[in-house]
Amino acid sequence: MTAISQLQPLAARAPVQSTSRTIRVYFREAKYELLKLMRLPAFFIPTLGFPMMFYALFGLLLPQRTSGFDISQYLLATYGAFGVIGIALFALGVGVASERGQGWLAVKRASPMPLPAYFFGKYAMTVLFSAVLIVLLCLMGAVFGHVRMPASQWAMLMVVDVLGGIPFCAAGIAVAYLVGPNSAPAIVNAFYLPSAFLSGLFIPAEMLPSFLRAFAQFLPPYHLARLALTVIGVEPASKAWIHIGALAGFAILFTTIAVIAYRRDEGKTYG
Amino acid sequence: MSGTESVARLDHATKRYGPTIALNDVSLDVRRGEVLSLLGPNGAGKTTSVKLMLGLNAPTSGSATLFGGDPRRAANRRRVGAMLQVGKVPETLRVREHIDQFRGYYPFPLSVAEVLDLGGLDGIEDRKFGELSGGQKQRVLFALALCGDPELLFLDEPTLGFDVEVRRAFWKQIRAYVSKGRTVLLTTHYLEEADALADRVVVIDKGVIVADGSPSEIKGRVSGRRIRCVTSVNATEILSMTGVTSVAIDSGRTEIMATEAESVVRELLRRDQSLANLEVGSVGLEDAFLSLIEKSEAA
Numbered sequence: 001m002t003a004i005s006q007l008q009p010l011a012a013r014a015p016v017q018s019t020s021r022t023i024r025v026y027f028r029e030a031k032y033e034l035l036k037l038m039r040l041p042a043f044f045i046p047t048l049g050f051p052m053m054f055y056a057l058f059g060l061l062l063p064q065r066t067s068g069f070d071i072s073q074y075l076l077a078t079y080g081a082f083g084v085i086g087i088a089l090f091a092l093g094v095g096v097a098s099e100r101g102q103g104w105l106a107v108k109r110a111s112p113m114p115l116p117a118y119f120f121g122k123y124a125m126t127v128l129f130s131a132v133l134i135v136l137l138c139l140m141g142a143v144f145g146h147v148r149m150p151a152s153q154w155a156m157l158m159v160v161d162v163l164g165g166i167p168f169c170a171a172g173i174a175v176a177y178l179v180g181p182n183s184a185p186a187i188v189n190a191f192y193l194p195s196a197f198l199s200g201l202f203i204p205a206e207m208l209p210s211f212l213r214a215f216a217q218f219l220p221p222y223h224l225a226r227l228a229l230t231v232i233g234v235e236p237a238s239k240a241w242i243h244i245g246a247l248a249g250f251a252i253l254f255t256t257i258a259v260i261a262y263r264r265d266e267g268k269t270y271g
Numbered sequence: 272m273s274g275t276e277s278v279a280r281l282d283h284a285t286k287r288y289g290p291t292i293a294l295n296d297v298s299l300d301v302r303r304g305e306v307l308s309l310l311g312p313n314g315a316g317k318t319t320s321v322k323l324m325l326g327l328n329a330p331t332s333g334s335a336t337l338f339g340g341d342p343r344r345a346a347n348r349r350r351v352g353a354m355l356q357v358g359k360v361p362e363t364l365r366v367r368e369h370i371d372q373f374r375g376y377y378p379f380p381l382s383v384a385e386v387l388d389l390g391g392l393d394g395i396e397d398r399k400f401g402e403l404s405g406g407q408k409q410r411v412l413f414a415l416a417l418c419g420d421p422e423l424l425f426l427d428e429p430t431l432g433f434d435v436e437v438r439r440a441f442w443k444q445i446r447a448y449v450s451k452g453r454t455v456l457l458t459t460h461y462l463e464e465a466d467a468l469a470d471r472v473v474v475i476d477k478g479v480i481v482a483d484g485s486p487s488e489i490k491g492r493v494s495g496r497r498i499r500c501v502t503s504v505n506a507t508e509i510l511s512m513t514g515v516t517s518v519a520i521d522s523g524r525t526e527i528m529a530t531e532a533e534s535v536v537r538e539l540l541r542r543d544q545s546l547a548n549l550e551v552g553s554v555g556l557e558d559a560f561l562s563l564i565e566k567s568e569a570a
Binding site: 102114 | 322325326345348349351353355356357358359360361363364368371372373375376377412415419
């Protein structure tokens with residue numbers, strides 16, 4: 001601790017002049033978010049491991065073709081949705097709630113970091129982890145479940161699942177600004193697991209009692225699952241726009257709640 | 272050494288959290304080149320003051336400015352570094368990675384080597400944050416505040432978790448940092464820390480400023496002596512004696528702070544023949560500070 005005497009006077013400093021400095025700030029937020037999560041088994045074991053484990057159990061090991069459709073292919077679509085939703089809710093909901101509640105976000109906000117860079121880093125990693133999970137699930141389905149589809153269908157399934165995470169990212173941020181770091185995991189789980197079950201992510205919705213299925217229409221995961229099932233031909237293509245519309249609606253609703261929660265928080269802090 | 276140019280300011284700032292008033296109509300200027308210490312007990316409003324000046328909290332009324340402008344403007348935040356009290360820092364990132372990330376936010380970053388050196392982090396730069404000791408964690412937060420080579424450095428209770436030796440080394444760093452034309456706002460509840468570092472001490476309690484002056488002026492407010500005894504003379508009577516600055520009665524024992532002991536003791540003995548257990552001692556820094564706070568409570 002001796003080098004302070006070598007500090008230059010204020011006027012003598014030369015700025016690190018770079019038009020790409022801002023871009024690099026965004027890039028670093030994403031990079032360190034990735035490193036942070038990669039080294040955190042409490043994050044990646046449940047969010048990547050559970051969907052793969054459930055898919056292996058229920059989609060690959062249990063009896064096939066129970067209700068006239070290929071269960072390995074069907075559950076590939078729905079467990080993809082399950083995994084993407086979990087990553088969005090835990091990386092953004094629980095992650096932001098914790099960093100906000102424990103004061104770390106305040107340290108970053110006191111710096112000149114643009115706040116969008118923070119959310120960009122989180123969102124970019126949600127997309128990356130989602131893509132990795134979907135690729136792994138697809139490999140499992142193709143290798144062990146003998147799922148066969150044209151390349152365009154594989155690609156479409158990945159796109160639908162990864163982009164379908166957007167409304168859940170917004171839901172995560174809303175939760176992060178509405179509740180504290182200790183209650184966020186409980187709130188997220190209370191929404192995540194029951195709605196995943198009711199939406200037919202674990203057991204095909206076709207096998208659920210009709211009143212449960214009617215109720216599932218109001219749950220965002222249901223529409224993501226049905227959209228993924230549209231890609232593999234289980235759900236009629238004509239209904240795709242209904243599900244896209246529902247997901248867009250939920251995305252707007254959750255974003256609105258997130259913005260209101262952020263503003264309400266601004267009364268106490270600047271967010 | 273310190274000029275009159277204000278680099279951060281609270282102007283009649285009041286901050287309420289629901290029914291609680293954290294800060295009540297506080298006006299405060301941080302002048303360029305000074306080390307200003309905001310001294311007060313826990314919950315006095317020190318952290319709230321810092322958060323208002325950093326633009327992290329909005330004042331309920333009044334205003335907070337940095338370099339004469341909105342503290343939330345990136346242009347103003349680039350000139351500031353802040354060491355705040357944090358519950359949890361991402362533990363899976365290495366010290367070097369945290370520094371790399373924060374350096375990137377600033378136009379005039381110090382080199383990684385300089386930051387490591389200033390924070391006293393040489394040798395632990397490749398450790399993950401979660402593997403560090405409490406004192407090392409504080410030093411990383413200090414280092415992150417220095418990454419941008421800030422003109423104005425906010426240190427909120429910086430030496431919590433430091434042992435005495437590290438605390439003194441840390442004080443030296445801050446003094447050296449200021450000698451380069453930098454400004455520091457330091458909050459602490461140790462009068463000793465304020466005394467060792469600050470050019471100016473502002474004592475704050477229950478959201479109100481109770482004293483403002485140089486460390487020696489602050490100590491001078493309650494210079495002198497502490498008198499302890501068992502006496503029947505009541506507090507009001509004692510307070511009216513010349514030189515008495517405060518009186519406290521605790522389980523039958525009376526404790527008196529006074530500018531000088533002799534006249535007070537003479538007067539006490541005159542009024543109370545049965546006075547017993549008389550002790551006279553000098554007032555420590557902590558006592559001086561506590562006495563200021565008590566006076567503000569009595570008022």
